[in-house]
Amino acid sequence: MLGEGRRGLERGRDVVVGFVETHGRARTAALLEGMEVIPRTNIAYRGTTFAELDVAAVIERAPKVALIDELAHTNVPGSRHAKRWQDVDEILDAGIDVVSTVNIQHLESVNDVVQEITGVPQRETVPDEVVRRADQVELVDMSPEALRRRMAHGNVYAPLKVDAALSNYFRVGNLTALRELALLWVAGKVDDQLDRYRADHGIATTWEARERVVVALTGGPEGDTLVRRAARIAARTKGADLLAVHVTSADGLAGADPAGLARQRTLVESMGGSYHQVVGDDIPRALLDFARGVNATQLVLGASRRGRFAQIFARGVGVETTARSGSIDVHMITHDEARKGRRPARSRAALTRTRRLSGWALSVAGMPLLTAALAPFRDVLSLPSEILFFLCLTVGVALAGGMWPAITAAIGGSLLINWFFTPPVGEFTISDPENLFALVVFVLVAAAVSTIVDIAARRTREAARAAADAELLSTLAGHVLRGQAAVSSLLERTRETFGLTSVTLLERRPESGRTPDHRSDPDAWRIVATSGGAPSTCPGQSDTDVVIDDDMILAAQGGPLDAAGRTVLEAFAAEAAVALRQERLQQAAEQARPLAEADKMRTALLAAVSHDLRTPLASAKAAVESLGNTEVAWSVRDRAELLATAGESLDKLDRLVANLLDMSRLQAGVLGVTPQPLALEEVVPRAVDDLGPLHDRVEGDISVELPEILADPALLERVLVNLMANAVRYSPPGKTVLITASWHGQHVEIRVIDRGPGIPAEAHDRVFQPFQRLGDRDNHSGVGLGLALSRGLAEAMGGTLVPEETPGGGLTMILTLPIAPRIPPRPPTLASAPTPAPIQDREATL
Numbered sequence: 096m097l098g099e100g101r102r103g104l105e106r107g108r109d110v111v112v113g114f115v116e117t118h119g120r121a122r123t124a125a126l127l128e129g130m131e132v133i134p135r136t137n138i139a140y141r142g143t144t145f146a147e148l149d150v151a152a153v154i155e156r157a158p159k160v161a162l163i164d165e166l167a168h169t170n171v172p173g174s175r176h177a178k179r180w181q182d183v184d185e186i187l188d189a190g191i192d193v194v195s196t197v198n199i200q201h202l203e204s205v206n207d208v209v210q211e212i213t214g215v216p217q218r219e220t221v222p223d224e225v226v227r228r229a230d231q232v233e234l235v236d237m238s239p240e241a242l243r244r245r246m247a248h249g250n251v252y253a254p255l256k257v258d259a260a261l262s263n264y265f266r267v268g269n270l271t272a273l274r275e276l277a278l279l280w281v282a283g284k285v286d287d288q289l290d291r292y293r294a295d296h297g298i299a300t301t302w303e304a305r306e307r308v309v310v311a312l313t314g315g316p317e318g319d320t321l322v323r324r325a326a327r328i329a330a331r332t333k334g335a336d337l338l339a340v341h342v343t344s345a346d347g348l349a350g351a352d353p354a355g356l357a358r359q360r361t362l363v364e365s366m367g368g369s370y371h372q373v374v375g376d377d378i379p380r381a382l383l384d385f386a387r388g389v390n391a392t393q394l395v396l397g398a399s400r401r402g403r404f405a406q407i408f409a410r411g412v413g414v415e416t417t418a419r420s421g422s423i424d425v426h427m428i429t430h431d432e433a434r435k436g437r438r439p440a441r442s443r444a445a446l447t448r449t450r451r452l453s454g455w456a457l458s459v460a461g462m463p464l465l466t467a468a469l470a471p472f473r474d475v476l477s478l479p480s481e482i483l484f485f486l487c488l489t490v491g492v493a494l495a496g497g498m499w500p501a502i503t504a505a506i507g508g509s510l511l512i513n514w515f516f517t518p519p520v521g522e523f524t525i526s527d528p529e530n531l532f533a534l535v536v537f538v539l540v541a542a543a544v545s546t547i548v549d550i551a552a553r554r555t556r557e558a559a560r561a562a563a564d565a566e567l568l569s570t571l572a573g574h575v576l577r578g579q580a581a582v583s584s585l586l587e588r589t590r591e592t593f594g595l596t597s598v599t600l601l602e603r604r605p606e607s608g609r610t611p612d613h614r615s616d617p618d619a620w621r622i623v624a625t626s627g628g629a630p631s632t633c634p635g636q637s638d639t640d641v642v643i644d645d646d647m648i649l650a651a652q653g654g655p656l657d658a659a660g661r662t663v664l665e666a667f668a669a670e671a672a673v674a675l676r677q678e679r680l681q682q683a684a685e686q687a688r689p690l691a692e693a694d695k696m697r698t699a700l701l702a703a704v705s706h707d708l709r710t711p712l713a714s715a716k717a718a719v720e721s722l723g724n725t726e727v728a729w730s731v732r733d734r735a736e737l738l739a740t741a742g743e744s745l746d747k748l749d750r751l752v753a754n755l756l757d758m759s760r761l762q763a764g765v766l767g768v769t770p771q772p773l774a775l776e777e778v779v780p781r782a783v784d785d786l787g788p789l790h791d792r793v794e795g796d797i798s799v800e801l802p803e804i805l806a807d808p809a810l811l812e813r814v815l816v817n818l819m820a821n822a823v824r825y826s827p828p829g830k831t832v833l834i835t836a837s838w839h840g841q842h843v844e845i846r847v848i849d850r851g852p853g854i855p856a857e858a859h860d861r862v863f864q865p866f867q868r869l870g871d872r873d874n875h876s877g878v879g880l881g882l883a884l885s886r887g888l889a890e891a892m893g894g895t896l897v898p899e900e901t902p903g904g905g906l907t908m909i910l911t912l913p914i915a916p917r918i919p920p921r922p923p924t925l926a927s928a929p930t931p932a933p934i935q936d937r938e939a940t941l
Contacts, residue, residue, distance in 0.1 A: 096196050097126035100162045104130065109159040113186070113193075114148040114179075116164050122250065133161075138171045145171040150182045154189045161186060161193050167201035167221040180221045197221055199277040212272045213264055216857060234281045239270035306335035309386045310363075310395040311412075314341065314355035317397045317428075322359055324428050325395040326366045337368030338389060342381045354665025357673075358644065379415040386423055393424045454496010458504040461488050466511045473516060481516045482537045493545035497552060501545030508541070509534050582675045586626035589667045595653035597627035600671055601634065603646040620648075623675060628652070641668040647675075715744035746787075768810065768891050772803040772915035775836050775843065782815035783834075789823045796835045803915040804843050810888045811912075814896075817885045818847040818908050825851030825906070842894075842911050850905040859898045882908075 096115075103110045112132040117123040133156060136149040147170055153161050163186070168179040176182050183193050200209040203220045210216045226232065243261060245251055252260050310325035312318045322339065329335040341356060360370040375381030386394050396413045417425045465488050469481055485508040493501035512534060513523055582600060590598045600623040617632040630650075631637040637650035641664055649668035656664060718741035721727070722734065729737070776797050783790045815834075822832040826849045833848045854862060863886045882896075885908075889896040894912040901907045 096162055096164065096194050097123070097130075099194055100130060100160070101126065103160055111153070111156060111158040111161055113153045113161040113163040114165075115162060119253065120250065131158075138173050140171050140173060147171055147174050148179060148182050150175050150185055153186055153191065157189070158191060161191050163193055163195045166195040166197040166226075167219045169219050178221070180225050184225075197226060199273055199280065202226065202280065205276050205280065208276065209273065213269050215264055232281060234277055236274065236277070239267045239274065242270060243267070306393070307338060307389055307391040308335055308393045308395065309338045309340055309382075309389065309391040311382055311397070312339050312341045312356065312359050313397075314353065314359065315397075316355070318355060318359040319362060321395055321397050321428055322362050322366070322368075324426075326368070328393060328395065328426065329368075337363065337366060338371060338391065339363040339368055340371045340373060340382065340385050342378045343372060343374050353662065354641065354643070354669040357666065357669035361673075378412050379419055382412075382416055383419055383421075383423070391423060393426065394420065395426045395428060398427050398429045451496050451500070454492050454500035455503075457488075457495055458492045458500040458507070461492065462504055462507050462511055465508075466515055470515060473520075478512075478516060478533060482512060482533055485512060486537055486541060489541040490544050490548075493541075493548040498545045498549035501548070502542050505538050505541030505545070509538050512537070582624040582671055582678060583626065585667065585671045585674055586624055589649075589651075589664070589671070590627045590653075595627065595651050597625060597630055597652045599625040599630040599637070599650045599652075600675065601631065601648045601650055623647075624671075639664070641665050643668050643672045647672055711744040711747040715741045715748070718744070768807050770805045770807055770892060773806055773808055773811065774803055775801055775845070778808060778811055779815065779834060779836075782812045782819065785812065785816045786819060786823070789820065792823050792826065792830075793819050793832045793834060796833065798836070801836055801838055801843060804912045805915040806892045806894070806912050810892060814885045814888050814910060815845070815847075817882070818910065821882060822847050822849035822851070822906070822908070825849055827851065838914070842913055845910040845912070847908045847910070848901055848905065849907075850901065853900060853904060853906045854898070856900070862898065863896075885910075 097112075100110045100112070110130070112127065112130050114135065115123075115127060115132070117127070133149060133152050135146040136152070137144050138147055139145075148163060163179070163183055166180050166183065170177060170179060170182070176185070183195060186193055199205065200213070200217050201220055202223055204223045206217055206220050242251075243265060246261060246265060306329070308325050308329040310321050312321065325339075326337055329337040339359065363370050371385065373381050373385050375384075382394065382396075385391075394416065396416060398413060413425075413427050417427070462485070465484060469476065469484060489501055489504045489508060492504040510523070514521065517534070586598045586600060589595070601620045602623045604619055604621055617636075620633045622630055622632065629652075631652060634640045634648050634650055637652050638655050639651040639661065641649040641651070641661070643649060649664070649671065651664065718737045722729070722737050722741075776799050779795055779797050783793050783795065786793065819832055819834065826832055830850045834845065835848070836843055836845045863883050886896040889910055889912070892912060894910060896908065896910050899907045899909055
C-alpha cells in the first residue's frame with residue numbers, strides 16, 4: 096500500500112496517509128518518510144487515550160488518494176463509526192479514492208473456516224461485499240517459507256515474540272491453508288469482474304478465458320456415461336471446470352429418476368465437478384441459457400432415444416440445442432440406451448377401470464333411454480333443445496368414463512337425433528342445412544368437452560401422484576434433517592412407507608467374481624442392514640431390486656411396485672446408500688481419532704521432553720561433575736551450593752517424571768484412586784509445605800467448620816501443589832496467591848486465586864491440553880502437564896476443575912469435590928440387645 100502511494104506521488108498525484116500502523120517495523124516506518132500524514136484523533140475511553148483515524152480531517156484535506164491501513168479494524172467506542180470500513184465508506188462518498196489493506200482471515204465469509212484451521216477466533220471482520228466493491232483487488236502472495244523467513248529475521252515481530260508466533264499461528268500448514276483461501280477468493284473476484292463486464296456491455300457470446308464443460312443429465316441410465324465422458328473432456332484441458340445440469344419441467348409433473356440423479360450427482364462431485372438444477376419448459380433454451388450464464392465453452396449431451404419416425408415431427412433436444420448453440424461446442428455422445436431405441440410407452444390411462452366401465456355403460460344404455468324419454472315430446476321440443484339434452488348426457492359420459500366413451504356417445508347420439516328427431520324422421524338424411532350444422536356442432540362440442548375432461552382427469556391423476564411422491568420425499572428429507580439417517584432407520588421407514596414385508600441392503604463381496612449367475616448366488620452377497628421379516632440373501636430372491644451401484648442393491652419383498660412407486664423407492668435406496676457411506680466414514684474417523692491423538696501426544700511429548708527433561712538433568716550432572724573434580728578445592732559453602740543445585744534439579748526431574756507417569760496412567764485408565772473422608776484444614780497445609788521455597792508466597796483461608804470431603808489424599812495434595820505452583824509462577828513479584836474454600840450443597844469449592852496476567856475466556860479450555868504452555872514467558876516452566884494432570888486427577892476423584900477470571904485481573908482455578916457422606920450411628924436392634932440381667936442385679940447392670 097505504501098509502495099503504491101509513493102509511486103502515485105512520483106506521478107504527481109495528491110496522496111496522503113490517513114492511517115498507517117507500523118507496529119514498530121523499521122522498514123515500514125522508512126516508507127512513510129516524505130509522505131504527508133493526516134494527524135490522528137485522540138479518543139478517551141476508560142481512562143486511556145486511543146489514537147484513531149480522523150475521518151473529518153481526511154475529508155477536509157480532500158486529497159485525490161488516501162492510504163488507510165487495517166480495513167477490518169474495530170474503532171474505540173465513541174468514534175465516528177464502529178468499524179473502519181464504515182469510515183472508508185464515508186471518505187469514498189466524499190469523492191476520495193482509498194487504498195486499504197485487509198487480511199484473508201478478516202473476511203466474513205471465511206472467518207469460521209480460518210478459526211477451524213488455526214484454532215484462533217478472529218473478532219474483527221469486514222463484510223465480503225465491502226471488499227468486492229473495490230475497483231481493484233491485489234493479492235500480496237508469498238510462500239509460507241518466505242514469510243516465516245521474514246519473521247525469523249525480525250521483519251514482522253519483535254525477537255521475543257518470533258518463536259511463539261512461528262510455533263503457533265504462523266505454522267506452515269496454517270499459512271498454506273490461508274494462502275489457498277486467498278487465492279480462491281481473489282479468483283472468484285476476477286470471475287465476478289468478468290461477468291459484470293460482459294453484463295454491462297451486453298456480451299452474450301462465450302469468452303473462452305477458461306474452459307468450462309457442461310454436461311446435461313436426465314437421471315437416466317446413460318447419465319454415468321455422459322459424466323465420465325465430460326470429465327475426460329475437461330481433464331484434457333488443465334484447469335477446466337466440470338458442471339452438471341438437470342432441467343426440471345416448470346409444472347413439476349414430468350419428473351426424472353431421483354435415484355439416478357442422486358447417483359450421478361455423487362459421481363460428478365467425486366470427479367471435482369459441481370451439480371446444478373434449473374427450471375424450464377423449453378429444455379434446449381434452458382440448457383443454453385445456463386451454459387451461457389456460466390460462460391461455458393462445451394456442452395455434452397446424450398444422443399436421442401427417439402425413433403426415426405418420431406424425429407420427423409420433432410427434432411429432439413440434441414438437434415435443437417446444436418442448432419441454437421452458437422459459439423458453444425456441443426458433443427453428442429452415443430450410449431447403449433440410444434442404440435436400444437425408445438422404450439415402449441407404458442399405459443397412461445387417466446381414469447380407473449371402474450370409471451371407464453361406468454362411462455361405457457352410460458354411453459351404451461343412456462343414449463337409447465334418453466331417446467325413448469324424448470320421443471313422446473317430439474312435437475313439443477325443438478331440435479336445438481333435443482340436441483342440448485343429448486349434449487348434457489355426453490358431458491356426463493365424459494365426466495364418468497373419459498374421452499372414448501364420450502366420443503362414442505356423441506357419434507351414437509348424432510345418429511339417434513338424425514333418425515328420430517331430424518326431418519325426415521326415420522331416415523339418415525337431413526333436409527334442412529341448419530339441422531346438419533347443428534348436428535356437426537353437437538359432435539364437435541361433445542368431442543371437445545370429452546377431450547378436455549380426459550386431459551383434466553389425466554393431469555389430476557398425475558398431480559395427485561406427484562403430490563404423493565413429493566410428500567414421501569419430503570418425509571424422507573425431514574427424516575434425514577432430524578438426524579434419523581441411520582441405515583436401519585431408513586430401511587424401517589422404507590418398509591413402512593411402501594407396506595413391504597422386508598427391505599434388505601445387499602453388498603457384493605469383494606472376493607466374489609462377476610460370474611453370469613452371481614446375482615442369484617447368496618455367497619456372492621452379504622447383508623449390510625435389513626428391516627422386517629426374513630431378509631433376502633441375494634437379489635434374485637426379492638420381488639423388487641433397486642440397483643444403487645455396481646456393488647450395492649436394495650432388495651424389497653412384499654409384492655412388486657409400479658413404475659411410479661419404484662421411482663420413489665429408488666430415492667430411498669440412494670439415501671440409504673449415502674447413510675451407509677456416512678456411517679462407515681464416521682467409523683473410520685472414530686478409529687483414526689485415537690491414533691491421531693496418540694500421534695499428536697507423542698509429537699508434543701518429544702518436543703517438550705527433549706528440552707524440559709534434559710535441562711534439570713544437565714544441571715544435576717554439571718553439579719555432580721564439579722563436586723567430583725579433585726583439581727578444584729571447593730569451600731564448604733561452594734560444596735553446599737552445588738549439592739543444593741543437584742538436589743533441586745533432581746527434585747524437578749522427579750516431579751516431571753511423576754507427572755508423565757500419572758498422565759499416562761490417566762489416559763490408560765489404570766490410575767489407582769482411593770477416596771476417603773478428608774479434612775481440608777489438614778490437607779492444605781501439607782500441600783503448601785510441599786512447595787518448598789515458594790510456600791511463603793501462598794496465603795490460606797480454610798475454615799475448620801467445612802465438612803469433610805471425599806478424595807484421595809495423595810492425589811488431592813498433588814492437585815493442590817500443581818495449582819498453587821502454577822499460580823505462583825504467573826503472579827507478579829510481591830503478590831501472594833490466596834487459597835480459600837467454601838461449602839455449596841453437596842460439594843466443597845477450593846479456589847486458588849492469583850493476580851497474574853490471566854488468560855482470555857476463549858482459551859480457558861486450552862490451558863488443560865497436555866504439552867502446551869499458554870502464555871509462558873520462558874521455556875523453563877515444565878512440559879505443560881500441570882493443569883492437564885490436575886484436571887484429570889480431579890475428575891478421577893469425582894470432582895471438577897474449571898478456570899475463572901479473578902475480579903481486578905488474574906486467574907482463579909476452582910476445584911470442586913464432593914463432601915463425604917455422613918454415616919448415621921447404627922440404632923440398637925432387638926437381636927443385638929444384651930440379655931436382661933436378673934431383677935436383683937438390674938441396677939448394677941444399668
